[in-house]
Amino acid sequence: MLKSKPLCWILLTLLLNCGVVSAAQEDKPQTAVVPVRGRSAAKLAATVGQALRDGKTRVAISADPEANVLVVRGNATEVKETTTLLRTLDQPPAMITIEVEISVKSPDDGSSRMIDKVRLTTLENKAAKVQLGQQVAVPTGSTRSFGGRGTQVSMQNQQFGTILEAVAVDGPDGITIDLTVEKSWLEPARDSKDLTGSSKFVLTSQSTIRVADGKSHKIAVSASSGVSTREAIIEVSAVSDSSRGGRTSRDVGSNAAQRLPGRSDRSRGRSSSARGPFGRGGNPSPTNVDGMAARMFSYLDSDKDGKVSKSERERAGQLLKTLGLGDAEEVSRDLFFEKVRSKYAGAVRQNAERRGRQGSDKPKRDNPDGEK
Numbered sequence: 063m064l065k066s067k068p069l070c071w072i073l074l075t076l077l078l079n080c081g082v083v084s085a086a087q088e089d090k091p092q093t094a095v096v097p098v099r100g101r102s103a104a105k106l107a108a109t110v111g112q113a114l115r116d117g118k119t120r121v122a123i124s125a126d127p128e129a130n131v132l133v134v135r136g137n138a139t140e141v142k143e144t145t146t147l148l149r150t151l152d153q154p155p156a157m158i159t160i161e162v163e164i165s166v167k168s169p170d171d172g173s174s175r176m177i178d179k180v181r182l183t184t185l186e187n188k189a190a191k192v193q194l195g196q197q198v199a200v201p202t203g204s205t206r207s208f209g210g211r212g213t214q215v216s217m218q219n220q221q222f223g224t225i226l227e228a229v230a231v232d233g234p235d236g237i238t239i240d241l242t243v244e245k246s247w248l249e250p251a252r253d254s255k256d257l258t259g260s261s262k263f264v265l266t267s268q269s270t271i272r273v274a275d276g277k278s279h280k281i282a283v284s285a286s287s288g289v290s291t292r293e294a295i296i297e298v299s300a301v302s303d304s305s306r307g308g309r310t311s312r313d314v315g316s317n318a319a320q321r322l323p324g325r326s327d328r329s330r331g332r333s334s335s336a337r338g339p340f341g342r343g344g345n346p347s348p349t350n351v352d353g354m355a356a357r358m359f360s361y362l363d364s365d366k367d368g369k370v371s372k373s374e375r376e377r378a379g380q381l382l383k384t385l386g387l388g389d390a391e392e393v394s395r396d397l398f399f400e401k402v403r404s405k406y407a408g409a410v411r412q413n414a415e416r417r418g419r420q421g422s423d424k425p426k427r428d429n430p431d432g433e434k
Contacts, residue, residue: 096149159182
């Protein structure tokens with residue numbers, strides 16, 4: 063019995079020493095390196111460091127911006143808790159796809175035609191910008207030569223295009239977008255065979271909107287040429303990759319187009335508002351046909367010399383063959399307009415007859431013969 067007491071004291075001493083050692087190890091400073099995957103290490107360190115300074119912890123956090131890692135130093139408990147907090151906050155920002163469609167209403171019959179569509183993909187809360195444009199030689203007047211044997215047309219280069227800037231944030235109530243849209247385009251004069259007398263319209267819009275994921279929002283705006291105005295609609299659609307919900311950024315690249323509103327219906331030809339060469343509504347008129355011809359010819363005539371030469375035919379594809387110009391060595395502007403008008407003459411006539419049957423009180427400006 064007496065011999066067992068020293069053994070008990072030895073065991074008790076060992077247990078107490080183990081506890082002291084464990085406590086000492088717990089309080090001993092430790093260091094952990096935490097890789098940051100979806101955020102900026104410096105910004106994450108500042109956010110968490112500020113929160114920790116408000117408490118009683120002694121943990122220290124420093125960032126290595128080049129390697130995008132965080133170094134955490136403290137006792138074992140502090141390092142473990144801080145590391146868990148950092149990994150919880152280190153979530154990659156959502157990838158958001160935005161599509162902007164611009165349509166303008168005809169002053170004749172109120173039908174709409176799409177004049178541009180732009181799509182961009184950006185990280186959440188990051189500014190994105192798309193700028194598209196071209197320089198077009200626009201006739202500013204004409205003079206008849208001495209003796210009346212020819213006409214000289216004066217030209218001026220003008221810039222036309224689209225600028226789109228957006229910053230989007232994916233929130234619980236939808237996608238909030240700060241959106242700036244600038245658009246300029248050329249509209250030919252009503253009875254002009256070329257672009258003489260055309261008007262340059264400019265549209266500018268700045269707005270903040272909220273769009274449900276996969277849905278769209280319409281903004282009514284006005285465009286001005288300095289002399290007249292046009293009513294226009296900017297339709298904005300947005301899709302988020304929902305990375306916080308477990309999706310990856312690859313999903314938005316493969317599925318965003320299908321998730322945008324109306325995309326699947328349009329791809330199958332079942333859109334409720336059909337689109338064609340004359341835009342939404344599909345109402346062909348002399349003005350719409352000439353406008354379409356002007357846009358097509360401007361695209362084909364890359365050197366802006368007033369004709370589509372042999373070297374520019376690759377841009378035309380099957381278009382010239384469709385118009386019966388497949389064998390032509392070069393195509394002038396007047397010949398191109400003549401062929402386009404001839405191709406759509408039947409559609410223009412049918413549209414005028416339909417409007418006549420509806421008993422429209424508006425002047426029959428769509429009549430191909432020019433009668434009112």
